[in-house]
Amino acid sequence: MDAEQFAQNVFLLSFALTAIASIAYAALPLWPRVAYRTAATDAGATMTVVARAQPPSWLGPAATASAWLALTALSVSLTGRWIAGGRPPLSNMWEFTVAFGWGIILFYVLFELRARLDGEGWPSARTVGAFVLPVALGMFAVSLAFFPSDVTPLLPALQANRILGAHVATLVLSYAALSVSFGAAVVYLIQGGGEGKRFARLPSGERLEEIANRSVLVGFPMLTFGVALGAYWAYSAWGRYWGWDPKETSALVTWLIYAGYLHARNLRGWKGKGSAWLLVIGFGAVLFSYFAVNLWVSGLHSYAGV
Numbered sequence: 001m002d003a004e005q006f007a008q009n010v011f012l013l014s015f016a017l018t019a020i021a022s023i024a025y026a027a028l029p030l031w032p033r034v035a036y037r038t039a040a041t042d043a044g045a046t047m048t049v050v051a052r053a054q055p056p057s058w059l060g061p062a063a064t065a066s067a068w069l070a071l072t073a074l075s076v077s078l079t080g081r082w083i084a085g086g087r088p089p090l091s092n093m094w095e096f097t098v099a100f101g102w103g104i105i106l107f108y109v110l111f112e113l114r115a116r117l118d119g120e121g122w123p124s125a126r127t128v129g130a131f132v133l134p135v136a137l138g139m140f141a142v143s144l145a146f147f148p149s150d151v152t153p154l155l156p157a158l159q160a161n162r163i164l165g166a167h168v169a170t171l172v173l174s175y176a177a178l179s180v181s182f183g184a185a186v187v188y189l190i191q192g193g194g195e196g197k198r199f200a201r202l203p204s205g206e207r208l209e210e211i212a213n214r215s216v217l218v219g220f221p222m223l224t225f226g227v228a229l230g231a232y233w234a235y236s237a238w239g240r241y242w243g244w245d246p247k248e249t250s251a252l253v254t255w256l257i258y259a260g261y262l263h264a265r266n267l268r269g270w271k272g273k274g275s276a277w278l279l280v281i282g283f284g285a286v287l288f289s290y291f292a293v294n295l296w297v298s299g300l301h302s303y304a305g306v
Helices: 002-032 059-085 093-118 122-146 163-191 205-238 246-264 274-294
Strands: 036-042 044-052
Touching: 002 059, 002 093, 044 122, 059 093, 059 122, 059 274, 093 122, 093 163, 093 205, 122 163, 122 205, 163 205, 205 246, 205 274, 246 274
Parallel strands: none
Antiparallel strands: 036 044
C-alpha cells in the first residue's frame, strides 16, 4: 500500500471517529431528562416518573476520547498525503477542506482542555462540541462527496512563493479557531443569553461568552496575519498588494465582522445576544468565503481543483 492510499484509509477512519464524537457530544444535552416506568392497573396503563435521568458517566469522556482519536488519525492522514505529494497538503479543495476540519477538531479539543483546567463548569462546556464537531464532520462529508482526493502536483502559480503555504495554512487555522466561537454563540442563544439559565445541562451565558471571546482572541490575530501574508504574496505574484479580487473582498468582509464583534463587546446594547449574532454571521461569512467564492465566483484565487 502506498502513502496516498494509506492516508485515504486513515482519513476514512477519522471520518468514522468524528461521526462517533459528534453523536456523543450531541447526546450530552439531548439525553432524556427523566426516567419513566409503565405499570398496568385495573384502570389501565399508568406512567410514573421514577427519577431525573442524567447522561451516563462514560458518555462525556467517550466524546472527548473520540475527538482526540479523530484528531490523531487526521494528523496521520495529512502527514501521509504530505509524504505522498512531497508538499504540504494544501493544494486543492479536498485538502483545504480536510485541513479545515482537522483544525476545527484541534481547536475544539484545546478549548475543552482549557475549560477542564479552569475547573468549575467544564463538564457542561462539552455541550459546545455538539455544535462544533458536526461542522468538522460536515467538512469531511463534503470533501468525500464533491472533491477529488487524488494527490496532484501544485499548479505553477502556487509554486511561485513559499509565503503562499504560510498564508493558506494561517487562514485555515484562523477559520478553524473561529468555529469554536460559532459553537459557543449558538449555545449562548439557545441558553437565552445572559438572562438566567434556560437549560441546566448547558453552560451559563457568562461561561459561553468567555469561550467565544477566547476563540476570537486566538482566531482574529491569525486571520489578520493570514490576510497580510496574502497581500504580501499577491505583490510578488501579481504586482499589487490588493486588487479587490472576490476572495480578497470576502476575506476583508469577514475580518470586519470579527473586528466589529471585538468592538461591540464594549458597547452596552451589543454585548450579549448582539455580539453572539455577530459571531454566527461571521462564521457564515467564513463559510461563504471558503466555499462559495472558491467554487462559484471566478477570480485570481480560483485554485479549487474541482
